[in-house]
Amino acid sequence: MSALTGTTTTTTRPASSRLRVNLATVFTALVALGIGYIGISFLVSPESTASGFGLPVWPQGEAAAFLNLKGIRDLVSGLVPLALLLTGHRRALGWALLAESVTPFGDAVTILARHGSTATAFGVHFATAVFVVVTAVLLLTERGGRTGEEN
Template sequence: MSALTSTTTSTGTAVREPSGRLRVNLATVFTVLVALGIGYVGVSYLFAPEQTASGFGMPVWPRGEAADFLTVKGVRDVVSGLVPLALLLTGHRRALGWALLAESVTPFGDATTILLHHGSTATAFGVHAATAVFVVVTAALLLTERRAGNGRN
């Protein structure tokens, strides 16, 4: 069986697109990658905040007792991983798509903050902006899934 199906647009043009099952599987795998990835980052900030922060892309991070603030980032990132997993496990795929779209603001904001504070351009784009785009793509896959039974989005 082919993983691609052919759809005819309103202009009569045939378009090849991934089958519904493949889209659902990709959205699911991408969601798990997003959730586990940010969850791992969060746990890293909780257990090794100063070492983890050095890879974020900012030119300077707080040290000593001031680094305790990085725990806040760790908790935020763990929660950012738990929310998509909870929505995925309960089958709320449309809400999951909207939640991921909202969560994409975080890595876009991180990239912008790094650039505004003269941090690593490579990390801003290569890690944070790329992550944001991946999260948006995942959200788009979820939000454009066909609903069972009615054949509509």
């Protein structure tokens, strides 16, 4: 409240700050829904989905159960950021995404080490990892605490 006028002053978030928050929110939703979709694809149709992963060969027959494990991993990787986003824990979301970025980096390295598709390793997995890191940085550099409000 202003002592001179007796009115309450409110601060509005600068347009650039709102844009960062909105971008972080949209990017998080894209990451969460994208990896969640991939997870479901590996659970529903593992053999046909695996061919796009970038490895030269993938498990078949009884060993194909490992593809379902990847599906569960990816589904959970989408649910965690979604839960943090929906509950407004944006700083924790940033840290969680930073931790989750290890998965696509690791996928890219594994594909390259196993002589898989270089294009897929970089164009899908490495690019995804960078996108997740950028999203995490946006979240971690938001002003304010739990919901990104100004301090």
